Amino acid sequence: MRSARSAVVPRQGAQAIRRALAVLRILAAGREHGVPLAEVVRATGLTRPTVHRIVHVLIEEGIVERHERTLRYAIGNQVPELALARPRPSRLLVAANPSLQRASAEIGDTLFLTVRTGNDTLCVDRRIGVYPIQVLSIEVGARRPLGVSSAGVAILAAMPASDARKIVAANEKRFEAYRTDVATVLGEVTAARRLGYGLREIGLVQGTKSLSTWIKTPDGQPAAAMTVSAVRTRLGPRREQEVAEILLREARLIEQAIGG
Amino acid sequence: MRSARSAVVPRQGAQAIRRALAVLRILAAGREHGVPLAEVVRATGLTRPTVHRIVHVLIEEGIVERHERTLRYAIGNQVPELALARPRPSRLLVAANPSLQRASAEIGDTLFLTVRTGNDTLCVDRRIGVYPIQVLSIEVGARRPLGVSSAGVAILAAMPASDARKIVAANEKRFEAYRTDVATVLGEVTAARRLGYGLREIGLVQGTKSLSTWIKTPDGQPAAAMTVSAVRTRLGPRREQEVAEILLREARLIEQAIGG
DNA sequence: CGTCCCTTGTCCATAATATGGACAAGAACG
DNA sequence: CGTTCTTGTCCATATTATGGACAAGGGACG
Numbered sequence: 381m382r383s384a385r386s387a388v389v390p391r392q393g394a395q396a397i398r399r400a401l402a403v404l405r406i407l408a409a410g411r412e413h414g415v416p417l418a419e420v421v422r423a424t425g426l427t428r429p430t431v432h433r434i435v436h437v438l439i440e441e442g443i444v445e446r447h448e449r450t451l452r453y454a455i456g457n458q459v460p461e462l463a464l465a466r467p468r469p470s471r472l473l474v475a476a477n478p479s480l481q482r483a484s485a486e487i488g489d490t491l492f493l494t495v496r497t498g499n500d501t502l503c504v505d506r507r508i509g510v511y512p513i514q515v516l517s518i519e520v521g522a523r524r525p526l527g528v529s530s531a532g533v534a535i536l537a538a539m540p541a542s543d544a545r546k547i548v549a550a551n552e553k554r555f556e557a558y559r560t561d562v563a564t565v566l567g568e569v570t571a572a573r574r575l576g577y578g579l580r581e582i583g584l585v586q587g588t589k590s591l592s593t594w595i596k597t598p599d600g601q602p603a604a605a606m607t608v609s610a611v612r613t614r615l616g617p618r619r620e621q622e623v624a625e626i627l628l629r630e631a632r633l634i635e636q637a638i639g640g
Numbered sequence: 641m642r643s644a645r646s647a648v649v650p651r652q653g654a655q656a657i658r659r660a661l662a663v664l665r666i667l668a669a670g671r672e673h674g675v676p677l678a679e680v681v682r683a684t685g686l687t688r689p690t691v692h693r694i695v696h697v698l699i700e701e702g703i704v705e706r707h708e709r710t711l712r713y714a715i716g717n718q719v720p721e722l723a724l725a726r727p728r729p730s731r732l733l734v735a736a737n738p739s740l741q742r743a744s745a746e747i748g749d750t751l752f753l754t755v756r757t758g759n760d761t762l763c764v765d766r767r768i769g770v771y772p773i774q775v776l777s778i779e780v781g782a783r784r785p786l787g788v789s790s791a792g793v794a795i796l797a798a799m800p801a802s803d804a805r806k807i808v809a810a811n812e813k814r815f816e817a818y819r820t821d822v823a824t825v826l827g828e829v830t831a832a833r834r835l836g837y838g839l840r841e842i843g844l845v846q847g848t849k850s851l852s853t854w855i856k857t858p859d860g861q862p863a864a865a866m867t868v869s870a871v872r873t874r875l876g877p878r879r880e881q882e883v884a885e886i887l888l889r890e891a892r893l894i895e896q897a898i899g900g
Numbered sequence: 901c902g903t904c905c906c907t908t909g910t911c912c913a914t915a916a917t918a919t920g921g922a923c924a925a926g927a928a929c930g
Numbered sequence: 931c932g933t934t935c936t937t938g939t940c941c942a943t944a945t946t947a948t949g950g951a952c953a954a955g956g957g958a959c960g
Binding site: 390391393394396397398400401404405407408409410411412433435436437438440441442443454455457458459460461462463464466467468470495497498502519520523631634 | 650651653654657658660665667668669670671672694696697698700701702703714715717718719720721722723724725726727728730747755757758760764765780781783792806
Binding site: 427429 | 947
């Protein structure tokens with residue numbers, strides 16, 4: 381056996397597989413409604429014949445579905461079937477459950493648990509609060525490029541600046557669909573690093589404001605974020621401070637639950 | 641645009657992707673514990689360097705995980721993350737729920753809902769009955785080659801004989817791990833076709849007996865099966881008849897719920 | 901109803917990619 | 931210390947995936 385290399389060299393000989401996965405991740409961001417071919421081409425940077433070929437092979441294999449009406453492509457039902465091979469719910473969900481419960485009761489606004497997956501954020505849990513106006517636009521399964529939500533900003537802020545810059549650069553093509561750009565995102569990340577938590581004064585939904593704390597695994601990498609979303613008027617400076625303290629406290633508890 | 645072909649020609653230009661998916665399906669059958677490399681090689685018929693390369697690229701991409709201790713490969717946590725793009729629970733699960741409820745209450749033994757996925761059966765729901773001895777060995781997520789369980793036999797019996805033969809032949813390499821073979825399976829399928837339901841006198845677990853009815857989609861293809869498993873002594877000829885009648889009745893109701 | 905501009909789908913020569921035979925090396929066993 | 935498992939790697943080669951170029955459908959508009 382050869383000696384191990386110190387630098388991690390990506391394995392050769394599987395370009396097609398990597399490309400197929402890149403396509404799948406873009407399709408996943410489209411949820412049930414799916415994504416038109418041209419959008420997949422834009423987001424992945426691949427050529428259209430290549431994306432077309434990949435997508436249609438994945439349809440034959442049942443990994444991708446196509447909506448008859450819209451011609452959009454979406455994740456197929458073999459994906460959840462493969463997912464059944466893993467134990468559910470995940471360790472993180474179990475570890476975070478008590479914290480979400482507590483924070484939701486204390487804060488009263490909508491709470492999200494979001495994980496990092498590659499260059500995306502993915503909402504994996506949501507708790508509705510008791511306050512009568514709730515921000516419900518983000519659902520479990522929502523997937524967005526790292527950087528466009530406060531959770532993404534928080535996660536980027538918690539990793540080495542060079543890593544964050546690489547991810548933001550890789551997501552550049554996808555930012556325009558969310559009306560943002562590399563410079564804006566990097567500015568928000570810097571601000572979050574200073575504050576200790578991620579913030580979006582103007583949420584993805586008009587008139588909302590979001591606040592996120594990062595959650596790190598024992599190896600120091602941010603793996604998730606806990607977010608509060610509320611109508612802007614409910615998150616003035618004083619309450620922002622209170623909410624941040626609760627989220628920070630619970631984030632540390634979740635980190636301990638994962639680590640122990 | 642060219643005219644559509646009458647015969648469905650599998651798309652060219654994606655051998656690697658198809659192979660990667662074949663590997664993933666074998667890994668899925670290994671659930672949490674995973675599968676050793678040599679077993680993947682056997683089951684897929686690919687060469688070892690090829691499987692090794694595919695599996696390690698999938699690890700880099702987060703689609704596959706490796707257990708440190710055993711060196712076995714298993715489905716990684718990005719798969720459920722991709723699966724979140726789809727609405728849960730599935731339409732079938734919703735449609736079958738009342739039937740499972742009713743049948744479970746009437747019969748009292750363990751009930752399974754199993755779907756066909758490619759050349760496999762996959763358990764997607766399980767209901768524990770009230771009788772004090774329950775067969776619990778098959779869990780949600782359990783995946784086996786079509787033909788080795790009574791559910792698989794039922795599904796094969798409900799499709800055209802030529803299709804069934806093709807699938808059984810394709811699974812040949814995987815049968816020996818379940819101590820069966822092509823001839824035995826084809827015999828059971830023929831018997832099931834005559835009976836109207838699938839039967840295994842000797843279940844995968846010693847001393848158990850299973851009985852399955854198929855469920856067809858509106859296009860006439862069997863997509864799932866409903867199964868009762870019990871200790872053998874509880875399923876004598878008279879009770880077998882009773883249980884079969886209940887399962888057949890509920891299977892037809894599920895078919896209507898899907899079709900309407 | 902012709903033109904523009906969007907989309908998706910297909911062909912095929914060619915370059916690049918994935919392939920697998922052969923070899924290396926550890927581990928368990930007697 | 932050979933035997934027989936397993937996993938991991940190299941690299942010349944031929945098979946495979948690639949993408950430029952073209953085809954074709956459909957909607958908006960004057």
